[in-house]
Amino acid sequence: MLHVQGLTGGYGKEPIVKNVSFHVQPGEILGILGPNGSGKSTLLKMISGILPKQAGTVEIANRNADRYSPKEFARNVAVLPQMHTHAFSHTVRATVELGRYPYQTGLFSSWSAEDEAAVTHAMERTGVTRYENTLIESLSGGEQQRVFVAQALAQQAPLLLLDEPTNHLDIAYQQQLLDTVRSLAVDEGKTVVSVFHDINLAALYCDRLLLMENGEIAKIGLPQDVVREPIIHSVYKAAVKTQAHPELPKPQMTLLPSMNGSGAEPFVVDETQFTVTAGSVQFHAPYSLKTVSSAVHNPGTGWYTTFVNRHVDAAYNCDDVKKEMEEYLEKAGHHLTDTVGMMTAVQTLHAEIATYADEDISIVIAVTAGVGNAVDVSKAIEREVHVGTINTWMIANGRLSDEAFIQAMITATEAKTRALQTENVMDPLTGTQATGTSTDSLLVAATQIGQELPYAGPITPLGKLIGTGVYECTIRAIRTYKEAKGWES
C-alpha cells in the first residue's frame, strides 16, 4: 500500500530525514517511534506531502505520490493531525462534511447521497452523531479528536496517517481512539501509519514498529524485536526495563529513574528489626522491598515496606479471608497498599528468626512452623483447607534478579522438605514422609540495593545461605512446636 524508498528531506537545506525506506501492507499498523528531533513527524509530513522531499520516492497504491492531484491524494490518504485550537468554530457535522471535500466537483454544490452516507457512517463509527449540531470548540479535547477521526474517515481513504493522535488525551480517550484505529485496520483493511510518543502504546497497538534515530531508521520490525532494553537504551539514552504485558503478548517498558540522591539511608536488614508478639511477627523496612510471595494480603510481585505474619486461632474460619485480613491490618494501623500479610495458627512467639551472612551477602530467615496438618504431597488427596502452618520469609540484602527470586523459592522449599524429613514428620493420613503442610506460604524480599545477586540456586553464595538458614530455622521451629504440643522429639 505504502512504499517509501530512499526518502530524504526536511525543512531547510540540511535534511532531517535521511535515506528512509520501508513499506506497509494493507491492513497493517506501522508505528513510528523515536526521540524528540529524530525526524518522525518530519517523515510523516513528507509522506503526506506537507514537506518537500530532496530525494527518494513515496508510492501510494502503486503510484508515485507526486503524480496525484491534491484531491486525488486526499481520496487515497487521510491524515489525522495533532490537536489544535482554532479561531473559528464549525459545527461537528460541517467539520465531518469537509472530509468529503476531495469528492466535490464543479462550481456549485454537488453533494451526493454517497457523500451523505459517508458522513453519517463516519459520525456513527466514531460516536459523534449526537453532537452533530454542536460547535466543536464546546467539546472536550477527546471528543474533538473523535470528530477529526470522523472527518478523516469521511475521506474514505485506504491509507491513514496519524501524527501523535493521542497527545493531550486522557487514557480512556487514548484507548477509545486506538481501539477504533485498530478495528479500522483489522475490519476494514485500512493501512495505518502513526507517529507515537509513547513506546508502550505503540507496542500495544502496532503490528510493526519503526524506530528513528537522527533521521535514519534505527530498527524496524515486530514490537518484541524493537522494544528491547539495549535498543531503547541506545536510541533514547534512557535507562529502561522491559517487562511482559500482564494480559497480552506485547512488550512493555518502564523507566528506571536514577536513584542517586533519593535520600534513602543505607539499610541492612537483620533479625533485631523484627517485632515478635503473641499476635504477630512483624518487620518494617524504612523503604519498599521488592517482594514475591504467596501471602493472603498482597500476594504476587510488588514493593512493600511492612510484613506481617499474624497469629490466628486454630479454629479460625472465615468466608472472606482476604476481607477479614484487610480489616485486621487496617485496625492494626498498617497501610494496606504497603503491607504483605500472612496468617498462621502457630504461636508467633515461637517464630525462628536468624540472620545468615557470608562475606558481604546476608539474608534474614524467619520461619513459623506447625506440622499438625502435614501432607505428603505425592499422596495428596482432597483435604479440608486449614490455615497455613509453615510460613517462611527470606529477606535478602542485595539486588536480586527475577530468576534469583524464583531460585530462592525452589531452594527454600527443598530445604524445608529436608527439614521435615530430618524431623521425621509424617503425613498422618497416609503414614508416609511429609513434604510440607497443606497451606505453606513463602515470601522472598530484597532491598534491591548494594550487591548484585543474580542467582540463588543451591550452590550459589545466596543459595547456600538460604539452604542452611531455612533448614536450620525450620528444624528449630518444628522442635519448638513439638515441645509446645508436648510431643516427643
Added chain:
Amino acid sequence: MRKPLIAYIVSAAVLLTAVGLGVSIGSVHVPISTLWNQEADTTATNILWKIRMPRVILAGLVGASLAIAGAAFQGLLKNPLADPYTLGVSSGASVGAVMTLFFGISIPFLGLYTLPVFSMAGAAITMFVVLGFAKLVDRGLNMETIILTGIIFGSFLGSVLSLMIALTGEELRQIIGWLLGSVSMRGWNYINMILPFTIIGSFLLWMNRRELNAMLFGEDRAKHLGVDVKRRKLVILIGGSILTGAAVSVSGTIGFVGLVVPHMTRLLWGSDHRHLLTLSFMNGATLLIICDLLARTIISPTELPVGVITAFIGAPVFAFIFYRQRKGRAA
C-alpha cells in the same frame, strides 16, 4: 438547511428596508412611493434618482465589497481581527489611488478604471508585503503579528499619503475629501467604476467558499483534505485585493466594515463560508447604507464622513473581539 434560508430572508429584508430608508430620509423627505409613482413630484424624482439612489447603491456596494473581503481574509488567516483596514490593505489602496490623482495618471485604454486599477494594485502589493513580512517575523502567522504588521505598514503608507498631499497644490481638496472616506456626491459614474470589480472579486471569493472552510483548520489540514492551498490562497488574496482596491478607489478608506459585519454574521449564523460570504456581502451593504444615513443626518445639515461612523462602531467591536479571543484562549 432551514436556518440558512431564514438567514438569507432576514438579511434581504433588512437590506431592502435600509435601501428604503436611505433613499427616503434626508434634508428633504422623499416618499418611497416615488420609486414607482410615475406622477411623482419632479424635484422628488430628481433627488431620488440623481442623488439619493446612487449614493445608497454606492454605499451598498462599498459595504458589501469590504465585508466579503473581510470575511475571506479572516477565514484565510484564521484571524478574527483581520479586515482590509486592519491589515493595512486599505492604506495601500489609498496610496495607489492618491498616486493616480497626484501624478494625474490616466491610461487611455483603462479610462474610467484607471483609478480603481491602480488602487487595486496598491492593495494587492500591500497585501503581499504585509503577509510576507508577518511570515518573516513569525512563521505561524499569529493573530497579533499580522495585525501589528498591518499597523506598521498602514502607518508607513499613511505618511506617504501625507507627503503626497503636502506636495500637492490645487488638487488638495479633492484628495482630502476622498481620504476621509465618504460616498457623498459621487453619482452613477462611480457605481460603474466599482460594480464590475465587486462582481468579479466577490465571485472569486465565493468560488473558494469550501476551501475557506477547510482552511479554518490550518493550511496543512486544508492540504490534507485535498485543497490546492497555494493556488486557492492566491485567488482569495487577489479577490480580496480587487474588492478592497475598488471600494477604496470610489469612497476612500472606510474602516472596520470588513471586521464588524463578518463578526456579527458569524455570531448569528455560524462560520460556514458557504453562507457566511454571501450573508456578509448583504449585511455589509446594509451596514454601510445605514452608517451613511447616520453620517448625513445625525448632525444635519453638516455631513460627517461615513468613515467616522464606522470607526465609532468598529473600534469597540474590534476591542471586544480581541478581548474575547484572548479570554477564550486562556480558558
